Amino acid sequence: MEYLIVxxxxxxxxxxxxxxxxxxxxxxxxxKVPFVRTPxxxxxMVLDEANIKPGENVYDLGCGDARFLIEVEKRTGANTxxxxxxxxxxxxxxxxxxxxxxxxxxxxxxxxxxxxxGADVVFCFLMxxxxxxxxxxxxxxxxxxxxxxxxAFAIKAWQPAKIIDSKKFHxxxxxxxxxxx
Ligand SMILES: C[S@@+](CC[C@H](N)C(=O)[O-])C[C@H]1O[C@@H](n2cnc3c(N)ncnc32)[C@H](O)[C@@H]1O
Numbered sequence: 001m002e003y004l005i006v007x008x009x010x011x012x013x014x015x016x017x018x019x020x021x022x023x024x025x026x027x028x029x030x031x032k033v034p035f036v037r038t039p040x041x042x043x044x045m046v047l048d049e050a051n052i053k054p055g056e057n058v059y060d061l062g063c064g065d066a067r068f069l070i071e072v073e074k075r076t077g078a079n080t081x082x083x084x085x086x087x088x089x090x091x092x093x094x095x096x097x098x099x100x101x102x103x104x105x106x107x108x109x110x111x112x113x114x115x116x117x118g119a120d121v122v123f124c125f126l127m128x129x130x131x132x133x134x135x136x137x138x139x140x141x142x143x144x145x146x147x148x149x150x151x152a153f154a155i156k157a158w159q160p161a162k163i164i165d166s167k168k169f170h171x172x173x174x175x176x177x178x179x180x181x
Contacts, residue, residue, distance in 0.1 A: 020087065020088075023087060024086060024087060024088055027085055027086050027087070028086070030085075031062075031085060031086070031130075032127060032129055032130060033062060033126050033127045033130060035064050035065075035086055035088065035089040036064075036125070037064055037065060037067065038064075038067075038068055038125050038151055040067075041166070042151060042166055042176065043067065043068050043071050045164055045166055045176060046068075046123070046149055046151070046176060047071065047072065047075050047076070049162065049164055049176070049178065050121060050147065050149055050178065052072060052076040052078050052121055053076065053077075053078070054076060054077030054078060055077065055078065055079065056076075056078045056079070056120040056121060057078070057079050057080075057081065057118050057119050057120050057121070058072050058076075058078045058079065058080050058081070058119070058120065058121045058122075058123065059080075059081045059082070059083070059111075059116060059118075059119040059121070059122045059123070060080070060081070060082045060083070060122075060123045060124070061083055061111040061116075061122060061123070061124040061126070061134065062083065062084060062085070062111065062124060062125070062126055063082030063083060063084045063089075063093055063106070064084065064089045064092070064093065064125075065089060065092035065093050065096050066082050066084075066092075066093035066096050066097055066102070066104055066106060067096060068123060069081070069082050069102070069104045070096060070097065070100050070102045070104060072123075073102055073103060073104055074100075074102075078120075078121070079103075079105075080102070080103070080104040080105070081104070081105045081106075081107070081118075081119075082104055082105070082106045082107065083107050083109050083110070083111035083114060084106065084107070084108060084109075085108070085109065085110050085111075087108075090106070090108045093106050094106060111137075112133065112137055115141060116137065116138065116141035116142060117141050117142065117143055119141075119142060119143075119146055120145075120146055120147070121146065121147045121148075121149065122138065122142070122146065122147070122148045122149070123148075123149045123150075123151070124148075124149075124150050124151070124153075125150070125151040125152060125153075126150075126153060127153060128153050131150075131153050131154070131155055131156065132156075132157075134155070135155045135157060135158065138155075138181075142181050143181070144181055145180065145181060146180075146181045147161075147178060147179065147180050147181075148177075148178070148179040148180075148181070149176065149177070149178050149179075150176075150177045150179075151174065151176050151177075152174035152175065152176075153177075154175075154177045155177070155179060158179050159179075160177045160178060160179055161178050161179060161180045162177075162178040163175050163176070163177055163178070164176040164178070
């Protein structure tokens, strides 16, 4: 009898894991952007350069585990908002927000379908292939004066106000592009 219970439990756990893995693959196929964290030293550099003020609204498009937003909130007093579509990353973000007692507002949503007009600062770390679509979304939604910070991938049609070459600090690090609308 115990064997049967263990067998049923293992079967249910395996099916749940398989469904989650399949769902994650479908989401990855749809977004074409995997969950990779921005290194801590890059977050520190962004915070040194972005001049984020208390009370400003900072959005992370595809916030992963929300570490960037939690750090922004703690260091600047800004209001922080994250959009994350992948279930595993969203779960980690929820957990981090809870553990760090952060006020970050987290949405399990596709950021292309959200209104981004409330943002003073938008941060993203995505992929080259999606940047033209991100550019179109930002041009449609952002208010004049909003800043956009993209780690590693440029918005090629825009003139950056500043480019930070983090390679000075680490040979494998990428550039940080800062734009002003
Ligand atoms: C490279 S990770 C960056 C994570 C985090 N911003 C950081 O810098 O540590 C990109 C994240 O964007 C998410 N993502 C990609 N497209 C998205 C979309 N359309 N809506 C919401 N999240 C998206 C992915 O699931 C992934 O977790």
